[in-house]
Every structure is written in C-alpha cells, then in structure tokens.
Amino acid sequence: AQSxxxxxxxxxxSEGASLELRCNYSYGATPYLFWYVQSPGQGLQLLxxxxxxxxxxxxxxxxxxxxxxxxxxxxxxxxSVHWSDAAEYFCAVGAHGTASKLTFGTGTRLQVTL
Amino acid sequence: xxxxxxxxxxxxxxxxxxxxLQCAQDMNHEYMSWYRQDPGMGLxxxxxxxxxxxxxQGEVPNGYNVxxxxxxxxxxxxxxxxxxxxxxxxxxxxxxxxxxxxxAFFGQGTRLTVV
Numbered sequence: 001a002q003s004x005x006x007x008x009x010x011x012x013x014s015e016g017a018s019l020e021l022r023c024n025y026s027y028g029a030t031p032y033l034f035w036y037v038q039s040p041g042q043g044l045q046l047l048x049x050x051x052x053x054x055x056x057x058x059x060x061x062x063x064x065x066x067x068x069x070x071x072x073x074x075x076x077x078x079x080s081v082h083w084s085d086a087a088e089y090f091c092a093v094g095a096h097g098t099a100s101k102l103t104f105g106t107g108t109r110l111q112v113t114l
Numbered sequence: 115x116x117x118x119x120x121x122x123x124x125x126x127x128x129x130x131x132x133x134x135l136q137c138a139q140d141m142n143h144e145y146m147s148w149y150r151q152d153p154g155m156g157l158x159x160x161x162x163x164x165x166x167x168x169x170x171q172g173e174v175p176n177g178y179n180v181x182x183x184x185x186x187x188x189x190x191x192x193x194x195x196x197x198x199x200x201x202x203x204x205x206x207x208x209x210x211x212x213x214x215x216x217x218a219f220f221g222q223g224t225r226l227t228v229v
Binding site: 034042092 | 204
C-alpha cells in the first residue's frame with residue numbers, strides 16, 4: 001500500500017523568504033504525485049502534479065516541485081513567499097496511476113510573517 | 115461552470131440519526147470519490163466510484179454507504195451517525211484514465227458534527 005509522509009506539521013517563514021515543503025512517498029511503481037493547497041474553510045486546490053517526464057514540475061502561484069526517485073521525494077518550493085500563501089499544503093500520491101484514489105500526507109501548515 | 119457541488123455545507127446530527135451528504139458534478143467525469151478530513155490525519159478515502167452503478171471501498175468505509183445511479187451524483191449516506199464521524203467531508207471527481215490531464219477536483223466540503 002502506498003503512503004505519504006510530510007515531516008513538517010507547521011512551518012513559519014517571513015514574507016519574501018524562500019520555502020521548501022517536504023514530501024516523501026512510498027509506492028511500488030511510478031507514482032502519480034500531487035500537491036494541493038487548502039485555505040481555511042475552503043476546499044482543495046491543485047498546485048501541481050507529476051506523472052512522468054521532466055522531474056521539475058511548474059505549478060500555479062509560482063510553485064514548483066522536484067521528483068527525486070532515488071529519495072522517494074516530491075518537495076514543493078517557492079523562491080519568494082507572499083503573505084497570501086499562508087494555508088495548509090497537502091502532498092498526495094495516486095494509486096495505480098490514477099487521481100481518483102489518493103493517499104494524502106497529514107499536511108503542513110504554513111504561516112507567513114510580515 | 116459549477117464543478118463539484120456539495121450540500122449541505124454544515125450539519126449537526128444527534129448520535130443514531132441518519133443523513134445523506136450530497137455531491138454533484140457537471141464535468142461529465144466518470145470517477146468520483148469521498149474523503150474525510152480529520153485534524154492531523156490529512157484526507158482519507160471513504161468510498162469511490164468508477165462509473166454509474168460501480169462503487170468500491172476506500173481506506174475507511176465503515177459506517178458509510180454510497181450508490182451511483184447517475185454520472186453526475188454520488189451521495190454519501192450515514193445510516194446511524196456516531197461521534198467518531200464528526201469530520202469534514204470532501205467529494206472529488208476525476209476525469210480518467212490517468213495521464214497528463216488527470217487531476218481530482220474537490221468540492222468545498224461538508225462540516226459534520228455528531229453530538
């Protein structure tokens with residue numbers, strides 16, 4: 001069975017600073033990997049996804065993620081954080097090459113200080 | 115374009131009551147799923163459906179029933195609510211099969227409290 005680990009429960013960064021959110025996965029085959037963002041009281045919005053090909057994936061809102069098979073990681077990065085990026089971020093893996101049966105990590109809550 | 119619509123947004127139930135959480139999508143997606151979100155646990159898959167008339171269990175199916183009579187609708191039923199079912203419930207729909215265009219679209223969630 002697949003699993004996702006987000007080791008950081010809560011991260012605080014200053015506005016303008018760089019950000020990296022960690023995600024490690026366990027899956028037997030080539031994974032489908034996703035990063036979602038959830039603002040308070042809202043649903044989940046897809047930031048980016050990886051299926052195959054280029055291991056550096058660009059997403060919305062200036063986010064990117066890099067798939068590293070050797071480290072079983074899919075870390076999310078942003079070079080300069082904005083106050084509006086404060087939210088909870090979830091990494092997820094899709095079973096059997098689908099997006100309809102996702103296994104989520106426990107999430108990382110990002111706080112941005114001004 | 116409404117996407118995925120969940121109703122109600124909030125609900126309070128007494129232990130033992132039954133209710134149905136509604137989910138509808140207008141994107142003609144074959145695949146639909148239900149997740150629950152609990153603090154510190156992320157989202158966990160309850161049930162999913164790969165098309166009308168076809169459903170299957172996810173990671174945490176106990177206490178929940180689903181059916182899929184149309185492509186658009188995927189209701190989640192709680193037959194006898196328990197306090198352990200207090201959670202935020204999300205419905206998602208996905209255009210499959212997998213590929214570059216695949217992603218799950220989520221509704222806004224239903225916050226359920228069982229007292």
